[in-house]
Amino acid sequence: MRRLARLLPHPLLSFGLALMWLLLNAPVTPGTGLLALAVGLLVPLSLRALRPEPLRVRAPRALLVLAGRVAADVVQSNIAVGRVILGLRPGERRSGFVHVPLAITSRAGLTALAIILTSAPGTLWVQHDPRTGRLLLHVLDLDEADWPARIKARYEGLLLEIFP
Amino acid sequence: MSPLPLTSLILSWGLALAAVLLVLAMTLCAWRMLRGPRAQDRVLALDALYVNGLLLILVLGMRQGSGLAFEAALIIGLVGFTATVALAKFLMQGEVIR
């Protein structure tokens, strides 16, 4: 078991790299399969020099729920921002900065939240203060939702579960 | 001649229309890039410009039925990302590598 751990220090990364190699070289032949195996085994070794923090993902079910929720929210905010751009949104629109107090402290959890909020149109992660745990967010449409409550309700609990 | 003229007609006209939309999008990005007014606006517009260029190459690749477009799009994605990150770091610190 320990031998296996030494051979495969980052099993997820190895799997992802091998899968990527196979996708790039589809249809799979024995030769490309062998090369994919070699890539999966050898490339993660080069990561040793960087000494990455060991990342443990728990609660795979929460991960799936989160992925579904993010996909739905991205589509929904695409539509909302598209309406704003095309001038289809009725009434006055205010954009501005919002403070969100966060309970997440792990680096992986904060990174995941930053990626989620920034890739969804309509919200932009500007700055996070690790001492107070406050996040500064720019929002295109302040009246669309109660943003701090929405972020805490939709993402924070799941992220705390996944990255404790 | 393709055995199904209707399909090739749909594909060539529909994808040409998509390509025209993407070229217009690139023009808008280029306008914002040249107009500014601030440096961060220009970098933002450059970022959007290369993403639209990547999409345009994918659409043209479909129109010509050529798988080579994939490699070109992947390279544009890689180079564009690196360029934008370098420019953003430059805006922050006045130098790329500290």
Add this chain to the structure above:
Amino acid sequence: MSADLPVWAACLVVGLALAGAAVSFVGALGLVRLSHFYERVHAPSLCATLGLFLVVAASSLFFSVAEGRVVLRDGLIALFVIVTTPVTLLLLGRAAAYRDRAEGHPGAPPEP
């Protein structure tokens, strides 16, 4: 035109590609229409999320039907751009906030 697709596949491919290009165009339009940097920063996300996803779906479908096997490699482009776009926007947002504060610009973000 090398591929001969059935009509339904051609219609679906064209529909997806046109929808993606339209979303992307709206995103680029936002770059022009919105009034200042922190508003404009939301617009290119449209190109890089839904626009990209729809065009990549069209491309995957096209090559899967044309070659008679499942072609997923275009998904790699989607994955790559979806992972990298937030990084560039985060860096740009931080750089803009830093510059605005340093210059005492009126639209500068408040301290966190």
